[in-house]
Amino acid sequence: MIPEVGHFALILALALSICQCALPLLGAHRNDQAMMGVARPAAVGQFVFIAISFGCLTWSFLQSDFSVLYVASHSQLSLPTAYKISAVWGAHEGSLLLWVLLLAGWTVLVCRYSSELPEKFSARVIAVMGGLSFGFLLFTLLTSNPFERLLPAAADGADLNPLLQDPGLAIHPPILYIGYVGFSVAFAFAIAAMISGDLDQKWARWTRPWTTSAWLFLTVGIALGSWWAYYELGWGGWWFWDPVENASFMPWLIGTALIHSLAVTEKRGLFKSWTLLLAISAFSLSLLGTFLVRSGILISVHSFAVDPERGLFILAFLGIVIGGALVLYAWRAPSMDSEAGFRPVSRETFLVLNNVLLVIATALILGGTLAPLFVELLDGSKISVGPPYFEIAFAIPMVPLVLLMAIGMHTAWRNQAPKALVNKLRLPAMVAVVVGILIPLIFYGGTSVMLAVGAIAAIWVMLASVIDPIRSWKRGAGSVALTRGAIGMSVAHFGVGFFVLGVTVVSAFTVEADRSLRIGDRENVAGYEFELRGLKNTTGPNYQALEGEVDIYKDGDFIGQVRPQKRTYLVQKSPMTEAGIDAGWNRDLFVALGDPLGNDAWSVRLQYKPLIRFIWLGAFIMALGGLIAASDRRYRLTATQKESVRIQQGEPA
Amino acid sequence: MLKFVVPLIAFGLLVGVFIKGLDPERDLKKLPSPFLGKEAPHFDLPRLKVPNERISNQAYDGEVAIVNFWATWCVGCRQEHGFLMELSRTSDVPIYGIDWRDQREPALQWLSQLGDPYVASGFDADSVTGINWGVYGAPETFLIGKDGRVLLKHLGPLSRDAWENDFLPAIVAAEGNQP
Numbered sequence: 001m002i003p004e005v006g007h008f009a010l011i012l013a014l015a016l017s018i019c020q021c022a023l024p025l026l027g028a029h030r031n032d033q034a035m036m037g038v039a040r041p042a043a044v045g046q047f048v049f050i051a052i053s054f055g056c057l058t059w060s061f062l063q064s065d066f067s068v069l070y071v072a073s074h075s076q077l078s079l080p081t082a083y084k085i086s087a088v089w090g091a092h093e094g095s096l097l098l099w100v101l102l103l104a105g106w107t108v109l110v111c112r113y114s115s116e117l118p119e120k121f122s123a124r125v126i127a128v129m130g131g132l133s134f135g136f137l138l139f140t141l142l143t144s145n146p147f148e149r150l151l152p153a154a155a156d157g158a159d160l161n162p163l164l165q166d167p168g169l170a171i172h173p174p175i176l177y178i179g180y181v182g183f184s185v186a187f188a189f190a191i192a193a194m195i196s197g198d199l200d201q202k203w204a205r206w207t208r209p210w211t212t213s214a215w216l217f218l219t220v221g222i223a224l225g226s227w228w229a230y231y232e233l234g235w236g237g238w239w240f241w242d243p244v245e246n247a248s249f250m251p252w253l254i255g256t257a258l259i260h261s262l263a264v265t266e267k268r269g270l271f272k273s274w275t276l277l278l279a280i281s282a283f284s285l286s287l288l289g290t291f292l293v294r295s296g297i298l299i300s301v302h303s304f305a306v307d308p309e310r311g312l313f314i315l316a317f318l319g320i321v322i323g324g325a326l327v328l329y330a331w332r333a334p335s336m337d338s339e340a341g342f343r344p345v346s347r348e349t350f351l352v353l354n355n356v357l358l359v360i361a362t363a364l365i366l367g368g369t370l371a372p373l374f375v376e377l378l379d380g381s382k383i384s385v386g387p388p389y390f391e392i393a394f395a396i397p398m399v400p401l402v403l404l405m406a407i408g409m410h411t412a413w414r415n416q417a418p419k420a421l422v423n424k425l426r427l428p429a430m431v432a433v434v435v436g437i438l439i440p441l442i443f444y445g446g447t448s449v450m451l452a453v454g455a456i457a458a459i460w461v462m463l464a465s466v467i468d469p470i471r472s473w474k475r476g477a478g479s480v481a482l483t484r485g486a487i488g489m490s491v492a493h494f495g496v497g498f499f500v501l502g503v504t505v506v507s508a509f510t511v512e513a514d515r516s517l518r519i520g521d522r523e524n525v526a527g528y529e530f531e532l533r534g535l536k537n538t539t540g541p542n543y544q545a546l547e548g549e550v551d552i553y554k555d556g557d558f559i560g561q562v563r564p565q566k567r568t569y570l571v572q573k574s575p576m577t578e579a580g581i582d583a584g585w586n587r588d589l590f591v592a593l594g595d596p597l598g599n600d601a602w603s604v605r606l607q608y609k610p611l612i613r614f615i616w617l618g619a620f621i622m623a624l625g626g627l628i629a630a631s632d633r634r635y636r637l638t639a640t641q642k643e644s645v646r647i648q649q650g651e652p653a
Numbered sequence: 654m655l656k657f658v659v660p661l662i663a664f665g666l667l668v669g670v671f672i673k674g675l676d677p678e679r680d681l682k683k684l685p686s687p688f689l690g691k692e693a694p695h696f697d698l699p700r701l702k703v704p705n706e707r708i709s710n711q712a713y714d715g716e717v718a719i720v721n722f723w724a725t726w727c728v729g730c731r732q733e734h735g736f737l738m739e740l741s742r743t744s745d746v747p748i749y750g751i752d753w754r755d756q757r758e759p760a761l762q763w764l765s766q767l768g769d770p771y772v773a774s775g776f777d778a779d780s781v782t783g784i785n786w787g788v789y790g791a792p793e794t795f796l797i798g799k800d801g802r803v804l805l806k807h808l809g810p811l812s813r814d815a816w817e818n819d820f821l822p823a824i825v826a827a828e829g830n831q832p
Contacts, residue, residue, distance in 0.1 A: 277660060284664075311675045319668055326661040333657045370670070377673050386754070387726065514766035575735055594767055595735055603766040 003068050006056025007147040010097075013049035013104075014137040016042050020107075020130030024123035028195075036123035040111045043126050046133060047104035054101045057146055058088050067153035070094060070146045076159035076571050078542040086170035087160045089177075092310075093146035098174060099290075100136045102181040103129065110185055110210075117206060124192035125185075132184055135317045143310045159542065159571035168228035176221030176248060180286040182214020183255060187283035190276045191325060194332040204266035204275065209630045211262060211279075212488075215255045216626030222248050223619035231579050236512065236590045236607045238615060241390040246369045247289025250362050254282045257358040260351050267413055270348065273333035274355070280329060284322040285362075291318065343415040350408030357397040357404075364393040402457040402500055405493060406464035425464065432460035444509045444610065454504030462497035465490045484632040492625025499618025505611040514594070516601040522553075526608035528589055529553040533561075535602070543567045545578070548593045548602070552582055564593040564604075588612050693720070693795065693803050694785040698775030701752050701760055708775045710801060712749060717804075717827050719748045719820075720795040721771070721811070722783060724755040725763045727791040733810035734767050740816070741770035746824060750774035753783045753791055796820055798827045 020042035027035025057070075061084045066072040074087045074094075089098040107129045114122040140146070163169070189207045193199040225248065230238045239245065258278040265275045291314040342348040368385045410424055436456030440447040447455075469490050472482045482490075511526040522531040533549040545567040552560050562580030569576065582589040587610045594603030697709040712718075721737065723730040741748055750771035752760045757776060764774075777783055786795070796805035804823050807815050 273657065281660075315668065315671050315675060322664055323661070323668070326664055330658045330661050370667075373674050374670060377670060514762055516766060595738060597766075597768060603768075605766075 002056050002059050002063075003065065003147040003149065006053040006060075007145065009049040009052040009056065010137065010141060010147075013046045013053065013100075014134065014141060016046040016049065017130050017134040017137055020046060021127050021134055024127040024130075025195075028120040028123045028127075031120075033119075036119055039123045039126040039130075043104070043107045043111050043130065046130070047101075047108045050097075050101045050104045050137075054088070054097055057094060057097060058085060060147075061085065061088055064157065065153075066155070066157050067150055068146075069148045069150040072150050072154040072157045074157070074160050076157040076542060078570075079157075079160060079165075080541050082167075082170065083160055083165050086164070089173055090160050090164045093140070093144045095173060095177070096136065096140050096144050097146055099177055099181060100133060100140065102174075102177050103133050103136065103184060106181055106185055107133070110188075114206075121192055121196060124195055125188045128188035128191045129184060132188075132321065135321065139310075139313055139317060143313050156571075159569065162543070162567070162569040162576045163232065165542075165569075166228060166232050168224055168232065172221055172224040172228055175217055175224060179214050179216075179218025179221050179255075180248075180251065180290060182210065182217060183251060183279075183283040183286050185210040185214065186258065186279040187325070190279035191328065194276065194328045197332055197335070199272050199276070199336050201266050201269050204262050205635065207279070208259070208262050208266060209632075209635045211255065211258055211282075212626045212630040215252070215259060216623040216630065218248070218252050218255060219619055219623040219626065222252060223616045223623075226619075227616050230612075231581055232576075236510075236579070236592070236605070236609065238506075238612065241368075241387045243292070243369050244289075246365050246390075247285075247292060250289060250365055251282050251285040253358050253362045253365075254278060254285055257355045257362075258282050260354050260358075264348055264351050268342070268348065270342070271352075272336045273329075276329060276333055276336070278355075280322070280325045284318075284325070285366075287318055287321065342413070345411065345416045345418050345421070347408060347411045347413045347416070350404060350411055353404055354401065354408065357401040361394055361397040361401075364397070365390065368393060399453060399457065402461055402496065405496065406461045409464065409489060409493060410467065424467065428463035428467065429460060432456050432463055435459050440505070440508070444505070448508065451504060451508045454500060454508075458497045458501035458504060460497070461500065462494050465494035465497065483634070485629050485634070488625045488627070488629025488632070490625070491628055492622045495618045495621030495623075495625055497618075498614050498621055502611045502614025502618055506609055506615065509608075509610045511608040513606045515604055515606060516597050517604045518599070518601045523604075523606060525606045527554065528559075528608060530589075530591065530604075530606050532602070532604065538565075540567070542571065543569045543576075546593070548580070548591070548604070550580060550591050550604070552589055560589075562589070562591050564591045566593050583613065585613060586611060689803050689806065691803060692801050693797055694782075696751075696775065696777075696782040696785065698751070698777055698782055701750070701757065701774035701776040702764075704757070704776070708749070708773050712773060713747060713797060714801070715799055717746055717799055717824055718797045719746055720751060720797060721748055722751045722753045722777075722786070722788050722791050722793045724753050724791045725759045726755065729810040730792045731767075733792055733812070734770070736811055736813065736816070737770035738768045747772045751777050751782055753777050753788060754780050796823055796827075 019038055023035045023042070024039040026032070027038070060068045060071050061075055062081070064071070064075060064077055064084070066075075070091070070093050074091050075084055079087065087094070089095040107126060110122075110125060110129065114125065117125075186207050189203065189210070193203050222245075225245070226238050229240065230236065258275065258281075261271055261275045261278050264270050265272055368389050371385050406428070407421065407425065410421060433456055436459050437447060437452050439459075440451055440455060468482060469487065513523070513525045515523045515525075517523060517530075517532040519532055519534055522529050524530075529552065531551045531553070533551050535546060535548050538545050538547050545565040547563050547565045550562050550564065551558060552562065560582045562582050564580035565578040567576045567578060577592050580591040580593075582591075587608060590605075590607040590609060592605040594605060597603050693710060695710055697707055700706045700708050713720075719740075723734075737748060740746075748771050750773070752774050755776075755778060757778075760774075760776070764771075775782065780788075786793075792810055794807040794811045795803055796807075798804045804827060805819055807819065
């Protein structure tokens, strides 16, 4: 009964999404208040029905209702309750339901916070989001119904993929999806602006907090995913350039470009058509990414089940959404650009460079991800593009981006006197060069060209990010405080520096050793002694595990014990590695248990990873910067108040 | 204004490629090899452990064999390694490895630490053999018949499922057909 309620609620949501899309669009066209008035109630109603549907699926999981095919395939009686909940979005059908739920959630937020927008405009925005929701709901109902029955019911389920039975993975897809789906708001704003044909600086101001919010969730989602891969996949890497990872990274890069391009459009009214294109692209890449891996077109280590019929539906939907948006763009965008000028040394120039470099990086990643497909279709041969390509291709645009970032954020709009800029940045530049070369030499006993470039760039950005906050703090109370936008920018850029420092040091000074250890053996890796104390069998709720006890010593002093595990999940029979990690702010010690080598010896992978926490911490700092910037007061002020505020304050980007 | 149409054209091309990519004939997971049922492409590589000796198709001439493409940088290879080790102990079918796009040093270390399930491994650093065999990404596993024809190709980590459902029946059939 409960699954049928969920199914029915989903059908009602589909019906409401048609109203939410069609009536307000028509109403805005005809200037009909009543029809535009349908937008908000329809959106709220749709959210309620999707939430009911989602609740029903969750309930079926909690009850272990194995007469539901989806539950029977992805759950199991002894699965811990928390994972029964996360199993709801653990595979294709449920994650699609989560996707529409989040889309409806974002739409309700747009309804709630769009009262200051012109009525026609907000009606169109909500209508576009209703149209997107219609497509996804139809896809769910026609090809991926999570409520399909399995009769007769299974006695027990097939269990959730053990890779997904982990707290990091339980929370990372929802957060990632909040980010992906969040870009639909910027997309809808862009479509609405193109339909009405007028786009002014207010449009950019409305769009900015939504874009930044979506971006910050995407940032956190990607960082959590990377962290999960690090400790769960068992060999200590943190980024693999897998198609699924690239799929989340490309919208992030374009979203980052969009945030910066929106700043120019808001402050100066420039780059309007370019900003529109980025807003369309960020969401298009989100769609492309999430759905390419579900269609079976690209193969990835963690892709969803493949079904050609779904692939065709997805492609048709992508064609309508993205193709439609681009047709509208080709038609409307040419009339939108304005002609305000700026000097070569100005913030505009640096933001253009930022955009160009981010778009190049995205194009190189997209090319690498799709290259195997292109080559195969052209001449039938198969190629494989691996991390070596991506690492080089990504570093080429990123090194100048990071180096220029520090200058860009201190450059004035329109025209900047070069001399003042040099005066402001000379000291941080010199400090960065000295420290960037010395730190690796002193702490890690060596340096190289790439290492020095990375460390200098990182410290340079971090120093440049704190100049303004420190000056403002020194001036003390009474003087004009920095806006939240400016603080957010500084924090996010500081996070970038932090991240770059982490990546640089990890890739230069990681020590990895595969050793064979017998109980009682000690091995020295990077100055740490690892002693295998013992091995024992343990059992979890739905797995058996062999657990090693490894004591770690530094200079003869005991500093901690880690317990790496090799688990075998009972239902799916798959072996999983749980690494034992002794974490510290400045280094991780990573121990993974391998296979028995005979003679009571075990292969053990020991790793020393300096500053690896900086990678994720840097990403979280970036997201925090986004949070601060998105909460800037000026996004909530009325137009008249806004003008006076802007006159008083500096102009953050 | 041509420049505003460029994104649309680019997207159109992409969709064209995707439509071809969705061709149901092109089922990558199952039978992507154009060599299926045909003679496996010739290869002749230096051996991984003994660089001055060579290994070629002749190594398994006249017997059913497994050829597994692997690499130390490869995610799935680590995952399937334990199962390959088990097979090397429990199954009579010899497993030959081809260390693909890899470096010798870490590869040797990998085998000495994780165990060596292979009768022998060829070392294919520049992917000459990989390209000839149509390897899409490591790991990939081929089942070769007594006559040197490709009987099966498996993409991704070799699982117990694939072994029991695909490989074992094919091996039984291949062993049975010829006395």
